[in-house]
Amino acid sequence: MTFPDERTVIVTGAGSPRGIGRVTAHRLAAAGWSVGVLDLDGAAAEAVAAELRDTGAAAVGLAADASDPAPVDAAITEVERTLPPIVGLVNLAGISSPKPFLEETVEGWDRIMAVNLRSVFVMAQRVVPGMIERRLGRIVSASSVSAQRGGGTYSKSAYSASKAGILGLTRALAREVSEFGVTVNAIAPGPIDTDIMGGTLTPERKADLARDVLVGRVGTQDEIAALIAFLLGPDAGFITAATVDINGGLQIS
Ligand SMILES: NC(=O)c1ccc[n+]([C@@H]2O[C@H](COP(=O)([O-])OP(=O)(O)OC[C@H]3O[C@@H](n4cnc5c(N)ncnc54)[C@H](O)[C@@H]3O)[C@@H](O)[C@H]2O)c1
Numbered sequence: 001m002t003f004p005d006e007r008t009v010i011v012t013g014a015g016s017p018r019g020i021g022r023v024t025a026h027r028l029a030a031a032g033w034s035v036g037v038l039d040l041d042g043a044a045a046e047a048v049a050a051e052l053r054d055t056g057a058a059a060v061g062l063a064a065d066a067s068d069p070a071p072v073d074a075a076i077t078e079v080e081r082t083l084p085p086i087v088g089l090v091n092l093a094g095i096s097s098p099k100p101f102l103e104e105t106v107e108g109w110d111r112i113m114a115v116n117l118r119s120v121f122v123m124a125q126r127v128v129p130g131m132i133e134r135r136l137g138r139i140v141s142a143s144s145v146s147a148q149r150g151g152g153t154y155s156k157s158a159y160s161a162s163k164a165g166i167l168g169l170t171r172a173l174a175r176e177v178s179e180f181g182v183t184v185n186a187i188a189p190g191p192i193d194t195d196i197m198g199g200t201l202t203p204e205r206k207a208d209l210a211r212d213v214l215v216g217r218v219g220t221q222d223e224i225a226a227l228i229a230f231l232l233g234p235d236a237g238f239i240t241a242a243t244v245d246i247n248g249g250l251q252i253s
Pocket of ligand 1: 193
């Protein structure tokens with residue numbers, strides 16, 4: 001299957017003004033993708049979609065809880081009606097949880113698991129049939145260095161377990177769909193300068209988070225976006241079931 005000029009990527013969790021998703025959406029739009037900007041915060045998703053349209057890209061803002069099949073189905077149906085075929089899915093919707101193990105609740109656990117892990121299942125299950133039919137797909141999901149190190153940055157057990165679950169789901173799904181031209185990969189970022197770790201990072205917190213990072217700093221949204229764009233692109237067809245570390249050397253796998 002040749003890589004089509006007209007193609008759409010759905011980026012979940014892309015509404016956050018300082019988040020990885022918004023920067024990723026911009027980079028993908030600049031690389032020729034039409035973009036479905038999906039976020040729980042519909043106004044934020046639409047604002048990012050409007051920014052993309054201002055650059056000349058085709059984009060729609062989609063208000064949906066990525067872990068809930070009904071709104072996800074409605075959002076993807078809208079994309080299928082208005083944009084080119086869906087080739088890419090980037091799963092970035094996520095929430096953190098700094099609660100120590102003994103303080104975590106069942107409700108908190110279930111919420112983290114739903115937003116961080118079930119969302120990947122729900123989103124992929126909705127878009128994979130079309131990808132298989134067209135014999136082309138690229139799925140990239142955000143795990144975390146927290147999955148590999150058992151936390152150690154900000155979030156603790158529930159977050160770490162949800163991000164480790166993404167690695168198992170990525171590998172299992174890759175086994176089922178790669179033969180149809182659909183690649184499925186995870187990225188495992190170290191600390192990035194966004195607001196997910198309890199608000200904007202102060203210089204002191206950045207220095208603290210960077211202490212064991214070999215390159216001596218936290219990462220940027222654009223560094224993550226560049227990796228995602230490569231994994232989504234035509235040159236990445238032989239990469240599937242992979243976990244790609246992007247952590248400045250914090251975790252040496
Ligand atoms: N920032 C980091 O240091 C870091 C490191 C490793 C992994 N990650 C992962 O990267 C992803 C993006 O993180 P970020 O730093 O940009 O965070 P962020 O908080 O800036 O953005 C997360 C976005 O997800 C959205 N969201 C939350 N629940 C949702 C739901 N149920 N449905 C749809 N959207 C929902 C939020 O509204 C927000 O826009 C997350 O999955 C995060 O766990 C981040």
